[in-house]
Amino acid sequence: MRELTVDLGERSYPIYIGQGILNNIAGLFEKHQLSRKSPMLVITDDEVAPLHLERVMALLREGGFAATACIVPAGEPTKSLAQLEGIVTAALEAGLDRSSAIVALGGGVVGDLAGFAAASFMRGIRFVQIPTTILAHDSSVGGKVAVNHPMAKNIIGAFHQPELVLFDIDTLLTLPSRQVKAGLSEVIKHGLIWDEAFTQWCDDNAEKLLALDPEALSYALYIGCKVKSIVVSQDERENDLRAILNLGHTIGHALEAVAGYGELLHGEAIAIGMVGAAKLAQQFGYDENIHTVTKNLFLKYGLPVSIPAHLDTGSIMNAMMHDKKFKEGTMVYIIPTEIGKVEIRKDVTVAQVRQIVELLKGES
Amino acid sequence: MRELTVDLGERSYPIYIGQGILNNIAGLFEKHQLSRKSPMLVITDDEVAPLHLERVMALLREGGFAATACIVPAGEPTKSLAQLEGIVTAALEAGLDRSSAIVALGGGVVGDLAGFAAASFMRGIRFVQIPTTILAHDSSVGGKVAVNHPMAKNIIGAFHQPELVLFDIDTLLTLPSRQVKAGLSEVIKHGLIWDEAFTQWCDDNAEKLLALDPEALSYALYIGCKVKSIVVSQDERENDLRAILNLGHTIGHALEAVAGYGELLHGEAIAIGMVGAAKLAQQFGYDENIHTVTKNLFLKYGLPVSIPAHLDTGSIMNAMMHDKKFKEGTMVYIIPTEIGKVEIRKDVTVAQVRQIVELLKGES
Ligand SMILES: NC(=O)c1ccc[n+]([C@@H]2O[C@H](COP(=O)([O-])OP(=O)(O)OC[C@H]3O[C@@H](n4cnc5c(N)ncnc54)[C@H](O)[C@@H]3O)[C@@H](O)[C@H]2O)c1
Ligand SMILES: NC(=O)c1ccc[n+]([C@@H]2O[C@H](COP(=O)([O-])OP(=O)(O)OC[C@H]3O[C@@H](n4cnc5c(N)ncnc54)[C@H](O)[C@@H]3O)[C@@H](O)[C@H]2O)c1
Ligand SMILES: [Zn+2]
Ligand SMILES: [Zn+2]
Numbered sequence: 001m002r003e004l005t006v007d008l009g010e011r012s013y014p015i016y017i018g019q020g021i022l023n024n025i026a027g028l029f030e031k032h033q034l035s036r037k038s039p040m041l042v043i044t045d046d047e048v049a050p051l052h053l054e055r056v057m058a059l060l061r062e063g064g065f066a067a068t069a070c071i072v073p074a075g076e077p078t079k080s081l082a083q084l085e086g087i088v089t090a091a092l093e094a095g096l097d098r099s100s101a102i103v104a105l106g107g108g109v110v111g112d113l114a115g116f117a118a119a120s121f122m123r124g125i126r127f128v129q130i131p132t133t134i135l136a137h138d139s140s141v142g143g144k145v146a147v148n149h150p151m152a153k154n155i156i157g158a159f160h161q162p163e164l165v166l167f168d169i170d171t172l173l174t175l176p177s178r179q180v181k182a183g184l185s186e187v188i189k190h191g192l193i194w195d196e197a198f199t200q201w202c203d204d205n206a207e208k209l210l211a212l213d214p215e216a217l218s219y220a221l222y223i224g225c226k227v228k229s230i231v232v233s234q235d236e237r238e239n240d241l242r243a244i245l246n247l248g249h250t251i252g253h254a255l256e257a258v259a260g261y262g263e264l265l266h267g268e269a270i271a272i273g274m275v276g277a278a279k280l281a282q283q284f285g286y287d288e289n290i291h292t293v294t295k296n297l298f299l300k301y302g303l304p305v306s307i308p309a310h311l312d313t314g315s316i317m318n319a320m321m322h323d324k325k326f327k328e329g330t331m332v333y334i335i336p337t338e339i340g341k342v343e344i345r346k347d348v349t350v351a352q353v354r355q356i357v358e359l360l361k362g363e364s
Numbered sequence: 365m366r367e368l369t370v371d372l373g374e375r376s377y378p379i380y381i382g383q384g385i386l387n388n389i390a391g392l393f394e395k396h397q398l399s400r401k402s403p404m405l406v407i408t409d410d411e412v413a414p415l416h417l418e419r420v421m422a423l424l425r426e427g428g429f430a431a432t433a434c435i436v437p438a439g440e441p442t443k444s445l446a447q448l449e450g451i452v453t454a455a456l457e458a459g460l461d462r463s464s465a466i467v468a469l470g471g472g473v474v475g476d477l478a479g480f481a482a483a484s485f486m487r488g489i490r491f492v493q494i495p496t497t498i499l500a501h502d503s504s505v506g507g508k509v510a511v512n513h514p515m516a517k518n519i520i521g522a523f524h525q526p527e528l529v530l531f532d533i534d535t536l537l538t539l540p541s542r543q544v545k546a547g548l549s550e551v552i553k554h555g556l557i558w559d560e561a562f563t564q565w566c567d568d569n570a571e572k573l574l575a576l577d578p579e580a581l582s583y584a585l586y587i588g589c590k591v592k593s594i595v596v597s598q599d600e601r602e603n604d605l606r607a608i609l610n611l612g613h614t615i616g617h618a619l620e621a622v623a624g625y626g627e628l629l630h631g632e633a634i635a636i637g638m639v640g641a642a643k644l645a646q647q648f649g650y651d652e653n654i655h656t657v658t659k660n661l662f663l664k665y666g667l668p669v670s671i672p673a674h675l676d677t678g679s680i681m682n683a684m685m686h687d688k689k690f691k692e693g694t695m696v697y698i699i700p701t702e703i704g705k706v707e708i709r710k711d712v713t714v715a716q717v718r719q720i721v722e723l724l725k726g727e728s
Contacts, residue, residue: 084520089514
């Protein structure tokens with residue numbers, strides 16, 4: 001088992017990563033002072049429920065925790081105020097009190113929704129993450145929780161740190177292969193923004209990771225969480241440094257929105273976005289090699305590197321205008337300066353981004 | 365103009381109280397670094413709008429602030445997730461960004477709803493309170509913001525401190541007399557829990573306050589805010605001391621819920637609750653005088669001191685069981701030990717409270 005602390009002063013918390021660690025859930029809950037007296041609510045979605053819920057509930061019950069389950073529909077539309085209201089209903093019916101905890105068992109959708117429920121129920125109760133997707137290594141660090149509004153993603157939310165994160169590699173074995181790849185896209189991002197050696201390691205270990213080799217996977221998730229946690233510890237509220245985590249996300253989010261959530265997975269969309277950022281780097285005079293390495297890496301992982309031709313450039317640009325990263329009209333853009341390093345540029349023009357979007361349509 | 369600082373470290377903020385201070389809104393907004401570049405959203409309700417909105421919008425416009433108004437229906441049901449969604453729509457349409465502010469112009473309903481919108485929009489933007497009810501002196505201190513769930517009041521919310529509070533006594537002149545009395549109930553509460561001399565002053569100045577005499581009103585609101593701010597500064601997150609602010613609220617909230625929101629105003633319900641707490645004090649051996657003084661004070665202000673006979677005791681008790689103040693099954697109750705002092709008791713039984721509820725039905 002690997003252990004990592006996300007260092008946020010009073011709000012610091014540990015991430016446990018390893019094979020079979022769910023078996024010790026009761027011990028870890030006890031260690032982190034989760035209450036056996038107050039009821040607990042386990043949120044999961046209807047795809048994860050048949051695979052992993054029963055086991056988690058049984059382990060909690062055996063461990064003396066009074067847990068009730070609440071199952072939401074799988075998929076991005078579940079991150080809504082309507083589902084939040086449903087969770088609060090379940091929480092009230094289960095009798096949750098101020099010492100209770102909400103446990104998220106699932107991917108980033110469940111984590112973000114359950115996390116916002118924990119942040120706002122009674123103005124904040126305790127929260128535990130049990131991520132079951134690779135992508136959720138990302139959402140399990142940093143405390144960003146949110147639901148969507150019909151007009152904008154993640155626009156209603158909070159910063160709410162969990163008490164602990166329990167990442168059992170075994171739960172990932174049921175993950176569809178497309179989700180595996182999309183999740184690894186965000187792992188690779190953590191290499192690209194911070195750690196050249198890890199990027200190289202990702203290049204060398206693609207086969208192992210794609211085959212969910214436990215040791216490789218556990219290491220990659222550890223480094224992914226580690227990089228994110230270093231960044232977040234230095235800038236919990238996204239005032240400056242934290243923005244580097246958005247590498248590939250400006251274009252990525254716009255693509256997700258325009259394609260209609262579902263056609264492109266988040267990890268796929270940001271892979272395209274990272275290739276775009278590398279292209280932009282070229283235009284700012286940085287090494288061409290950045291673009292080649294980035295693109296080949298994503299190709300190796302079976303991830304898309306070009307924008308589907310039928311997506312309209314105008315619509316993509318429009319979607320970007322609603323992006324939260326436009327602070328007081330200025331466009332903030334994350335650009336790689338070498339492999340493992342990025343910079344936050346504030347001088348990128350809309351015309352430049354439009355050109356990149358056009359170029360990304362021809363990429364292959 | 366009176367000024368008061370709510371002392372919360374990094375999150376400290378000033379409350380300005382006085383006649384005509386809205387005229388200087390642009391100056392105060394500038395002093396507190398509200399952005400002229402980013403759009404601002406002013407939330408108000410449809411009863412306050414025709415009385416005060418135009419003036420506020422004009423003053424902001426003249427002062428160079430780009431404000432858009434958003435009008436919600438007046439009344440408690442507006443504190444809902446549905447209205448929150450509507451505000452977020454308005455915020456997105458007005459183009460709010462991370463440097464924007466949401467301004468609440470209205471009573472506690474608008475303050476709580478707009479405050480939760482500010483707390484959760486983009487995971488938290490700036491917030492300004494312009495209270496237009498007496499009761500809102502209470503909600504303007506402490507940063508508690510929330511919406512209701514059909515099953516429970518204030519159950520979905522956050523702690524989000526404003527940048528400043530601008531309390532213009534002139535806006536109170538349009539307040540219906542029943543709202544004046546109900547608001548003064550919460551002012552009196554601040555005397556009862558903390559300040560014997562102020563309680564005496566309230567007894568001596570009832571006529572002036574009920575007539576909205578500017579100097580008396582301004583002083584009373586100042587002391588009310590002051591007491592609350594001292595308590596909140598010592599316990600921002602309601603771990604212990606802050607609970608004393610709930611004097612009268614355990615029964616009060618239950619009465620509001622059972623009567624159906626609207627029949628009893630919040631201030632009226634807690635007046636009855638405070639008389640109940642004084643009765644309970646008697647049973648714990650404290651001076652009988654507490655009950656007499658409390659009851660006569662509320663009678664003087666034209667506030668109710670007994671539970672309407674048609675409200676069912678069983679339903680009232682049931683409503684209390686959903687109350688957030690039941691921590692891990694223990695009943696926490698605030699009881700006066702003398703005028704101007706209270707204690708937090710954790711040993712009050714349901715049977716004792718039921719008896720008080722019965723007694724309160726006979727009170728007259
Ligand atoms: N809070 C943050 O910091 C942060 C960071 C990145 C992404 N996110 C959010 O995360 C979400 C995406 O997360 P995701 O990719 O995990 O999506 P997801 O939660 O929708 O999971 C993807 C799919 O896999 C299924 N699934 C989950 N675990 C499974 C398992 N073990 N076996 C089989 N199927 C399983 C789910 O039911 C779902 O259909 C987005 O909403 C994004 O905004 C948040
Ligand atoms: N956040 C907190 O700490 C806190 C504390 C106490 C109460 N509250 C909340 O505050 C709410 C009650 O506040 P309230 O009593 O101000 O209610 P309110 O906001 O509903 O206002 C009462 C009525 O007066 C009208 N009104 C407001 N200002 C007016 C004016 N100047 N002239 C004429 N009419 C005016 C409103 O339209 C409304 O119909 C409750 O929801 C309660 O939960 C919150
Ligand atoms: Zn991402
Ligand atoms: Zn109150």
